[in-house]
Amino acid sequence: MKLNPQLDKIRQSSTVAMADRVLALKASGRKIIPLHVGDPDFDTHSAILDVAVKAMQDGFTHYASSRGDLEFRLAAASKLMRENNISYDPATEILATHGGVHAYYLAMQSVLSPGDEVLIPDPSWATHANMVTLLRGVVIRVPAPAENGFIPQIDAWEAARTPKTRALVINYPANPTGVYPTQEYLQKLQKFAAEHDLWIVSDEVYENLFYGEKPISAGAFDGAKERTILVNSLSKSYAMTGWRVGYLAAPKRVIDNALKAGQNSITCVTPFIQKAAAFALSDADMQIAQDNMRAAYARRRALVLRVADEYPESPLVITPPQGAFYFFLDFRFLERSSLEICEKILEDVGVALVPGSAFGKEGEGFVRMTIAASDADVEAGIRAIFEWIGGLR
Ligand SMILES: Cc1ncc(COP(=O)(O)O)c(C=O)c1O
Secondary structure, eight states, X not given: OOOOGGGGGSOOOHHHHHXXXXXXXXXXXXXXXXXXXXXXXXXXXXXXXXXXXXXXXXXXXXXXXXXXXXXXXXXXXHHHHHHHOOOOOTTTXXXXXXXXXXHHHHHXXXXXXXXXXEEEEESOOHHHHHHHHHTTOEEEEEEOOGGGTTSOOHXXXXXXXXXXXXXXXXXXXXXXXXXXXXXXXXXXXXXXXXXXXXXXXXXXXXTTOBSSSOOOOTTOSTTTGGGEEXXXXXXXXXXXXXXXXXXXXXXXXXXXXXXXXXXXXXXXXXXXXXXXXXXXXXXXXXXXHHHXXXXXXXXXXXXXXXXXXXXXXXXXXXXXXSBTTEEEEEOGGGOSOHHHHHHHHHHHHOEXXXXXXXXXXXXXXXXXXXXXXXXXXXXXXXXXXXHHHHHTO
């Protein structure tokens, strides 16, 4: 009996291999500093829990609308207006999803035919490419090397495009690099997409995690909305990763397609979770809670830089992220594979990290370290890394 050969094209990433190794070491009694996972260390705010519990008790335990309950869609539309200055019709242009991954899946289901090419920066979060493969699209990586600040030059997008290109994917602030581009760049990218009739799929799950100027949504330009598909979720910004709730915001015909794909895969998003998510998106105190979490990440980011200052002679030179909750540490001076470096650091000093190669060729030589961990772990982790480097010489 045959299996789907498309899945053979998706490799288990080294992230999974690292996570398995971490589990094995922990099981053997080793204390590991977990700086590898992209999951906020904060608990979901108790007021959000209360809304979910009450919704369950009030009977929101049946099937919900496949589009998402109107309350949730209204909350998402208000948020998009309030924070991103984009007007979406909650009746036709918003779809509730099981988190950002599912929103991205539905976006791709909605626009891709088998064989269509999709442009994806290298490095980038592995699921962006894997999903395209899963749907029988063709992934074309667009180099975004460190030298270009991990953002593809407009010429690089141009060079990668062919008549078969259907869409391009962006994710700013980016996982794993934390970068995001200027408004001018996004405008140029919109112009490029318009010239070639491409969809822009913009994964904005880290939009609320920034340490300087607020990033601009890819849909927030004149004429951009018609070709932009926004993917968002409450996972990172509200510390709700396990709730699996997010949304797609896009032109009506994209949502109409995505709705069919959603209806026939998950039926609907859990109704009491939608209630809690609508509350999180709307309540003023939850916005303050979100600001407080951002302040905590900013504090940890500063902590890493402070520790780095204690090692002025170290060949590890740290570039702080503009957004998201990752440092992309440049280990190219070691001239070893990033997987090898991560394995050695894990074995020698017990700090769990993710090899940059998990995000593409251009990530090789780099290592991703999260600051979505306690201050104590972040400080101990980065110090252990500097000491490990010092011990190599
Ligand atoms: C860029 C990016 N998009 C989406 C997700 C997944 O988000 P969600 O939990 O909302 O599915 C992640 C998780 O790490 C991510 O890094």
